[in-house]
Amino acid sequence: MTEPNPVILVIEDEVQMRRFLRASLSSNGYQVVETHTAEAGLTQAAARAPDLVLLDLGLPDQDGLVVTQRLREWAKTPIIVISARGREEDKIQALDAGADDYLTKPFGVGELLARIRVALRNAARGELGSSQFSVGALKVDLGRRQVLVNGQEVHLTPIEYKLLATLVKHAGRVITHRQLLKEVWGPNSAEQTQYLRVYMGQLRHKLEQNPSRPQFLTTEPGVGYRLRVQE
Amino acid sequence: MTDRPNPDELLRRVVAAEAREKRGKLTVFFGAAPGVGKTYAMLEVARAEMEREKRDVVLGIVETHGRYETGAQLLGLELLPRRKLHYRGVDVEELDLDAALKRRPQLLLVDELAHTNAEGSRHPKRWQDVEELLDAGIDVFTTMNVQHVESLNDVVAKVTGVRVRETVPDSVLANAHEIKLVDLPPDDLLERLRDGKVYVPAQAQRAIENFFKKGNLIALRELALRHTAERVDAQMREYRQAQGIEQTWAVTEQLLVAVSPSPHSARLIRAARRMAASLHARWYAVYVERPSARQLPKAMEAQLSQNLRLAEQLGAEVVTLSGNNATDEILRFAHERNITKLIVGKPVVGGLLNRFRVSLVDQIVRQSRDIDVYVTAGDADDDTKREPEKTEPAPVHLPSVVAAVSVSAFSTGVTLLLFGRDQLPDVVMIYLLGIMLVASRFRLGASALTAALSVAAFDFFFVPPYLTFAIADFRHATTFIVMFVVAVVISGLTQRIRNEAATARERELRTATLYELSRELAGAQDTQTVVQAAAHHIENVFRSQVTVFTPAPGGGVLGAYATRGPSEASERELSIAQWVWSNQREAGLGTGTLPGGTTLYVPLLASGGAVGVLGLTPDDAQRFDQLEQRRRVDAFAAQMALAIERATLADETSKARREIEAEQLRNSLLSSVSHDLRTPLAVITGSTSTLLESGPGITDATRQDLLKTVLEEAEHLNRLIRNLLDMTRLESGAVKVRKEWIPLEELVGAALNRVDSRLTGRELHVDLPRSLPLVPCDPVLIEQTLINLLENAAKYSTGPIDVTAAARGAEVVVAVADRGPGIAPGQELRIFDKFQRAGREGNPEGVGLGLTICRAIVTAHGGRIWAQNRADGGASFQFALPIDGEAPALPLSEPSDVAQEQRA
Secondary structure, three states: OOOOOOEEEEEOOOHHHHHHHHHHHHHOOOEEEEEOOHHHHHHHHHHHOOOEEEEEOEOOOOEHHHHHHHHHOOOOOOEEEEEOOOOHHHHHHHHHHOOOEEEEOOOOHHHHHHHHHHHHHHHHHHHHOOOEEEEOOEEEEOOOOEEEEOOEEOOOOHHHHHHHHHHHHOOOOEEEHHHHHHHHHOHHHOOOHHHHHHHHHHHHHHHOOOOOOOOOEEEEOOOEEEEOOOO | OOOOOOHHHHHHHHHHHHHHHHOOOEEEEEEOOOOOOHHHHHHHHHHHHHHHOOOOEEEEEOOOHHHHHHHHHHOOOEEOOOEEEEEOOEEEEEOOHHHHHHHOOOEEEEOOOOOEOOOOOOOOEHHHHHHHHHHOOOEEEEEEEHHHEHHHHHHHHHHHOOOOOOOEOHHHHHOOOEEEEEOOOHHHHHHHHHOOOOOOOHHHHHHHHHHOOHHHHHHHHHHHHHHHHHHHHHHHHHHHHHOOOOOOOOOOOEEEEEEOOOOOHHHHHHHHHHHHHHHOOEEEEEEEEOHHHOOOOHHHHHHHHHHHHHHHHOOOEEEEEEOOOHHHHHHHHHHHOOOOEEEEEOOOOOOHHHHHOOOHHHHHHHHOOOOEEEEEOOOOOOOOOOOOOOOOOOOOOHHHHHHHHHHHHHHHHHHHHHOOOOOHHHHHHHHHHHHHHHHHHOOHHHHHHHHHHHHHHHHHHHOOOOOOOOOOOOHHHHHHHHHHHHHHHHHHHHHHHHHHHHHHHHHHHHHHHHHHHHHHHHHOOOHHHHHHHHHHHHHHHHOEEEEEEEEOOOOOEEEEEEOOOOOOOOHHHHHHHHHHHHHOOOEEOOOOOOOOOOOEEEEEEEOOEEEEEEEEEEOOOOHHHOHHHHHHHHHHHHHHHHHHHHHHHHHHHHHHHHHHHHHHHHHHHHHHHHHHHHHHHHHHHHHHHHHHHOHHHOOHHHHHHHHHHHHHHHHHHHHHHHHHHHHHHHHHOOOOOOOEEEOHHHHHHHHHHHOHHHHOOOOEEEEOOOOOOOEEEOHHHHHHHHHHHHHHHHHHOOOOEEEEEEEEOOEEEEEEEOOOOOOOOOOOOHHHOOOOOOOOOOOOOOOOOHHHHHHHHHHHOOOEEEEEEOOOOOEEEEEEEEOOOOOOOOOOOOOOOHHHHHHO
16 A cells, blocks of 8 residues: 555543554554544544544543534544444434444444445545445446446336435445435425335335345434445 | 239230320319319419429419419419400400410419310310310319219219209319319318408309308318229229239129110219229110110100210210110120129109019019129209100001001901801901001001901991990900900000011111121222222211311321312311321210311221221211211221221232332342353453463464454343343333334344344245335334344244234234244243243343343334244244324325436
8 A cells, every 4th residue: 555544533531442442443554543532532633634533422521422513514534433322313413413424332343444444435435426336236327327236227216216326425324314315305305204214115126136134225223224335 | 812913904004004104194183162272272383393393384274363363473474375265245265275285384284174165165175175285295283173073963963952064074083193182171161251262253152152051061071082082092002903912802893884865864874983983893884775666756865875975974885785675685795794783773663554564673683693783763863854755646647547447447348248247256356357457567556546446346237236336245345355455465566576677677777888888998909999989988878078088198187088069178177187186086066076066077097096087067967966876987987997097008018019029120130130241251251361361372263262252242241231221221211112104124124134143044034025014113113123033033943034024904913933942831921021031041142131122112112012832833923013093195106217217
C-alpha cells in the first residue's frame, strides 16, 4: 500500500475497551488515536482529521449523540457508533443524527473490521461516484439502470428500483426506515413503514434466491435495512 | 379446705390488674348525706397531693361553686373552664369533658358523681364522663352520697321516704381505687344545717327539711359505714386470695335472679345485687320467654327491657331462656351453671285462680334440690303506681264470627238431615267436630262462640221441648257443660300449638337470616366485599340505613361504606364512630352515650379487638327499644366482625404468600443466574489463564481450541444477559408493544439471520405462503420470539427444523417445530414458566427464560402461545397473533417495468 495508513479516532472512556481496540486496529494496519471524553474527541477530530471515528455513546462528559451532531456540522468523516445500549431507538437516533453504522457491544473483531472497511470504502466511493455494484449473483448498474441476477436481467417497478438504488448508494451500511422512506417516497412519507416493508419483500422475491432467508437485502430489526457487500 | 386461686380467677385478676394499671385511679369521697364535708375533704386531699406529691391537679367541676371555687383558687388549683349550655331556656354549666381530655391533668376533681348531665352532653350521666376520663388514664377525685348507690336505692327510699333519681351503678364504686368515707355524726350535721353551713339549693328546701331528720341521718350513716366496711372486707379478701391465704369459704357463690316483665322485678334485681355483692358472687338475671305467650303488651315489653337493662347495669349477666315451663328452664340453667342461690319474687296473691294454681315459687322450691331459694317480697316500687293492666277489648274479628255461625248452622243442618232427633250422642259428636274445626283455625273467642252457638242450637233443635231453649230433662245440662268445656280445652290446646309453631318459625327466621348472612360472608373474599355484603344484609333485616366505618390507614376510622345517602360521613358521625372505636362501646340511639341521636353505633368486635364500627339509622326510631332487637344487632355485628377479621387475615396471608413466592422466585433466579453466569466465566478464566501462562510449549491447535472456547463462552454469556435484561424489561412493563403492519417473511428472515451461526449444518424448512396477510405486531419483539424458539429448537434437537405459518380466521399461527425428543407429558404448560429447563442440570444454554419471554411477548400482543408434540415425533412450538384492524392500503398499480420504460 502506498497510501498512508488510515487514521482512526477512538472516543471511548473504558480503558479495557480502548486497549482491545488499539490492539486489534493497529495490528490490522490502522493508526489509532485515543481519547476518552467527548470534548477531547472533538478537538482531536479537528486536529488530526481522522479517516474514521469509532464513537462510544456513553461518555463521561457528553452523550455520543451530541458528538455525532457536532462533528457532522463540519465533517463528513464516517462515524461508527459502538455502544452497550442495545435498544433500537438508540441505534435509530444515532443513525439519524449522522452516524454511518452501529455496533452493539459485545462484538467480534471481524465484524468491526468489516464495518470499518465498508465505511472507508463508501467514503472513498462517495468522492469517486462509482455506478457499478455487485454482490454474489446480484449486479446493479446505476448508470444504465440495469439489475442482473445470475446474468439475467430482472424487471423492477420504478419504486422497487428507486429503493434498490438507494440501498446500493449506501451499500454495506444500515439505512433506517426513515432515511429510506424519505429518499424513495419523499419527506412526507417518513412514517409509512408498511410501504417500505411490502416493497422490500417484493424486491427480495425478485432478487434473492430464498426470500425468507435473504443473503443481500438483510433486515436490521426495528432499525432499517442493509445491503450486504462482498467481503 | 384450702383453696388455691383457680387459674380463671388468677387470669381475671391479672387482667384486672393490667386494666387498673393503665386506667386512671378513681377516689370517691363517700358520705352519708349532703353537708358532711365531702367536697371540702376532696379539696384538702387534692391540695396535699399537689403540694406534697407535686402532682398536676385541675379542678374539673364543683357543684357548689359559689363557696368552693374561690377557695380552690386561693389554694392555687387550676380551674377547668366549664361547658356552657343553653337548655330549655336555662343556662346550664357542665363539666367540659373534651377540654379535660385535652388538658390531661394527672388528677382531675369532679364533684357529685351522681349528677345528671344536661341534654346534649355526650353522656347522660356524669359517672359516664368519669369513666371515660379514667379510661383515658386520668386520675379522678369525686364525691358521692350513699343514697346514690344503685343497689341501695330501695333501702334509702324506704328509710327516708325520698326516692333519689340520680344513681350510680355499683360497678363504678366497685372499681374505684379508693373510697374515703367522710363521716360526721348526725348531731353535728344537724347543727351545721342550722348554722346554714350546708349548701341547699333553694328549690329543694322543703324536701331537704324532710330528709334531714335525725332518724334518717342515723340510718344513712349506718348504710354508708356498712357499705364502706363491706368494701374494706372485700379488699381484705382479695388480698388474702392474692396471697394464697386460706379462704374462709371454699365455693364461689353464684346467684340467679328470675326476672319478669313486672315492675316488681326491679326491686328483686337490686336485692340480688346486694346479696351478690356481699357474697362476692357472680350473678345472673334470667328471663324465661314463653313461646305460648309470645306477644307481650308493649308496656310490659318495655318494662322487661328496663328490668334487664338494670340488671346488666348492676353487673349481672343477663340470660334469656326460652321454654314453656319457666321452672324447668330456670332450674336447668341453674344446674348447668352451678348456681348456689336462686332468688325469686314472692307472688302477689290475688284472684281466686291463683290460689289453685301451683305458683312458680312452689315449683322451684319443690324441684330445686341443693340450690338455696330466696323468696323476696315482690311489692312494687313506691313510686310506681301499679296501673291495672288494661286489657284492651279485642276488636271483633269478623271472619271468626262468620266461621262460628256458619259452622254451627252447618252442623245443625247435617245432624238434622242425617240423624234426626233420636241419636243424640252422634249429634253431639258432630257439633264437637265443628267446634274442633273452628278451634284449629281461629282463636279462643271463635271456638267459644261456636261452642255457645252449638249448645244453643242443640238445645233448640234436639232437646225436648223442641224449638225452645227450655230444658225438660236436666241431664242435658250436663251435655251442654261437657260440650262447652271440651270446646274450650281443645281451642286452648290448638292455640298453644299454634303459638309454639309461630315462635319456632320466628326463631327459625332469626336463625335463618343470621345463617344467610354468615353464608353470604363466607363467600366474600376481601374486606370490601364483606363490608358491602354485610351492610346490605343488615340494612334489609333491620330496615335501617347502614354505615360501616373501618379503620383509616393513619389511625382512627373513616366512613367506608353507606348503603344509602351520601357515602361521606359527616364530621359528627365520624367523631361518634371514633369514640365507639376507641372505647369499644356502643353509642348513639338508645344507649348510655349520646342517646339523642338517630343512629345506633355498635363496635365490630372480633378476637383481635375492634375491626370497625357499624352505624344503624333505623327507619323506625323505636326499633331498637326492644332488647331482643338489640341482641340481634349484636349478633349480626359479631358475625360481621368475625367475617371482616377473617377477610383481613386472609388478605394478610395471601400477601405473605405472595411475598414468599416472590422470595422463592428471587432465590431460584439467583441460584440459576449465578450458576449459569459462573460456568462460562470459569471456562473463560481457565482458558485465558492457560494461554497466558503456558508459554511456548502449547501447540497452535490447542491455542486455537482454547481461543474458540473463550469466544463461544463469551457469546453464551452475552445471550444469557440479553435474556435476563429482556425478561426484566418485559416484567417491569418498560417494554411497550409498538405494532406495525409487517410481512411475516421479513421477521422470519431477520430471525434466521441472527441465529445463523447456531444453525450451521442444520436442515431448515421454511414454508410461508405468499398469501399471508400483513401482521400487526412489534417487529423487534416478535423477531425475539422467533429467535428464542429457533434457538430452543437448535438446542434441544439435532434434526431438521421446520418454520411454518398459516392464516386461520382472524389470526396468524406461526410454528417452529423440531424432531427432537419432544416434551414430557404434562410439561406443555410448565415449560413456559420461569427457570423451567427441559434439559439436564448444567445445560449449556440459558437460564430457562427464553420461553417465558416468548409467552410474555405473545401475551402482550393479545395472542396465545403453546407447545405440543408432533404426531410423527418432535416438539412444535406455536404462537397465534391476532390480526385486528385493517391493514393500511398500499398504493397500487405502478408501471411494472422500469427498464422497459427506460428503453422504450
